[in-house]
Amino acid sequence: MAALPDSMTAIVIRAPGGPEMLVPESRPLPQPGDGELLVKVQAAGVNRPDIMQRRGQYPPPPGAPADIPGLEVAGTVVGLGAGASRFAPGEAVCALLPGGGYAEYAKVHESNALPIPKGFTMREAAAVPETYFTIWPSIMERGQLSVGDTILIHGGASGIGTSAIQLAKVAGARVIVTAGTPEKCDTCRKLGADVAINYKTQDFVEIVKAETGGLGANVILDMIGGDYVNRNYEAAAVEARIVQIAVQHGARAEVDIRRLMMKRLWHTGSTLRPQSVAFKARIATTLHEKIWPLFEARRIAPVIGSTYPLARAVDAHERMDAGDHIGRIVLTVADD
Structure with a gap:
C-alpha cells in the first residue's frame, strides 16, 4: 500500500455553537493502539449526537477526539495496531466510533468494525453502524x-x-x-x-x-x-x-x-456512545449474524436522504438542524 501521510484534514468544532463552528483543520494522522485499525475514510454518517456535541451538550467519552465529531464511517483499512488481526490492510469496513469520524482517517477498535455488506456502497455502509x-x-x-x-x-x-x-x-x-x-x-x-x-x-x-x-x-x-x-x-x-x-x-x-x-x-x-468497547463488540457480532444477511438480500437498507462532501459539513448540520430531512445524511470523503 502507498505510504501514509503524516497529517490529514479533519472537520473540528472551533467552539460550541451553530454549524458555522465546524471548520476544516490539519491534524496529525491518528495512530492505532492495541487491537485498533486505522481506516482511510470514504464516507461518514451524520447523527444527532454530532449536533449535540457541536452545541457543547454531549462531551465525547474519554479517549475520543475532543473536538472532531463523527460516530460512524466506512472506508479501507490502511493500518493495524498491535494485536489487531481481524482485518487485513486493503479490506473495506464500516465501523462504530466514539468520535473522530469527520476526517480523512479514523481509528477504531477492530471488534467495533464490520465488513461492508455485499452490494453496499460506501455511503450506504457509513449509514449503518450508529443506527x-x-x-x-x-x-x-x-x-x-x-x-x-x-x-x-x-x-x-x-x-x-x-x-x-x-x-x-x-x-x-x-x-x-x-x-x-x-x-x-x-x-x-x-x-x-x-x-x-x-x-x-x-x-x-x-x-x-x-x-x-x-x-x-x-x-x-x-x-x-x-x-x-x-x-x-x-x-x-x-x-x-x-x-x-x-x-x-x-x-x-x-x-x-x-x-x-x-x-x-x-x-x-440507553445511550450508545458511552458504552464499552466490549458492549459494542457484542452488538457487532449479533448484527453480523442477524442483520447482514438481510442487507445482502436487500430486504432492508439504509435510506440516504442527502450527501455532502466532507468540506461541506456545515451544510449537512444546517440540514439536520432544520429537521426537514428524510433518512440519513452522509458526508463523502472520497467517491465510492
Missing part, C-alpha cells in the same frame, strides 16, 4: 419485539425511524409511526409502516388506540421525551415496553406514575 447498533438492542433486546406485536415508532422518517420500520416489519410486527409532514408519512408507508400519523395535525394517542382496538402499542421507540412521556403511557398496551433513546423535547417530564403501575409498563432506555 443499527442503536435500534437492535433497543427494539429486539430491551423492547423484546415479537411476531404480532404492535410497535409505535416516533420520528419515523428519521435515520433511526426509517431503519426501525424495516427491522420491525422483518420481525413480524405491525408498525405505527409518527412523522411531521405528509411527505414523511408517505415515505414511512412506502418503507412498510402500516399506519403513519402526522403528529402536527393528528393525536397519536387516539389513533394508536383506534388502530389497536383500544389495546395500545406493545413496544414504543421514543426519541422525543418531554411531554411525550405521559402520552406514551396512554398509548401503551398493558405490559408494554417503552424504550427511550433520546430526549429531543427535554430530559424532564412530570409523569403520572399510576398509569405506569396500572398497566405494568416497562420504561427503559
Whole structure:
C-alpha cells in the first residue's frame, strides 16, 4: 500500500455553537493502539449526537477526539495496531466510533468494525453502524419485539425511524409511526409502516388506540421525551415496553406514575456512545449474524436522504438542524 501521510484534514468544532463552528483543520494522522485499525475514510454518517456535541451538550467519552465529531464511517483499512488481526490492510469496513469520524482517517477498535455488506456502497455502509447498533438492542433486546406485536415508532422518517420500520416489519410486527409532514408519512408507508400519523395535525394517542382496538402499542421507540412521556403511557398496551433513546423535547417530564403501575409498563432506555468497547463488540457480532444477511438480500437498507462532501459539513448540520430531512445524511470523503 502507498505510504501514509503524516497529517490529514479533519472537520473540528472551533467552539460550541451553530454549524458555522465546524471548520476544516490539519491534524496529525491518528495512530492505532492495541487491537485498533486505522481506516482511510470514504464516507461518514451524520447523527444527532454530532449536533449535540457541536452545541457543547454531549462531551465525547474519554479517549475520543475532543473536538472532531463523527460516530460512524466506512472506508479501507490502511493500518493495524498491535494485536489487531481481524482485518487485513486493503479490506473495506464500516465501523462504530466514539468520535473522530469527520476526517480523512479514523481509528477504531477492530471488534467495533464490520465488513461492508455485499452490494453496499460506501455511503450506504457509513449509514449503518450508529443506527443499527442503536435500534437492535433497543427494539429486539430491551423492547423484546415479537411476531404480532404492535410497535409505535416516533420520528419515523428519521435515520433511526426509517431503519426501525424495516427491522420491525422483518420481525413480524405491525408498525405505527409518527412523522411531521405528509411527505414523511408517505415515505414511512412506502418503507412498510402500516399506519403513519402526522403528529402536527393528528393525536397519536387516539389513533394508536383506534388502530389497536383500544389495546395500545406493545413496544414504543421514543426519541422525543418531554411531554411525550405521559402520552406514551396512554398509548401503551398493558405490559408494554417503552424504550427511550433520546430526549429531543427535554430530559424532564412530570409523569403520572399510576398509569405506569396500572398497566405494568416497562420504561427503559440507553445511550450508545458511552458504552464499552466490549458492549459494542457484542452488538457487532449479533448484527453480523442477524442483520447482514438481510442487507445482502436487500430486504432492508439504509435510506440516504442527502450527501455532502466532507468540506461541506456545515451544510449537512444546517440540514439536520432544520429537521426537514428524510433518512440519513452522509458526508463523502472520497467517491465510492
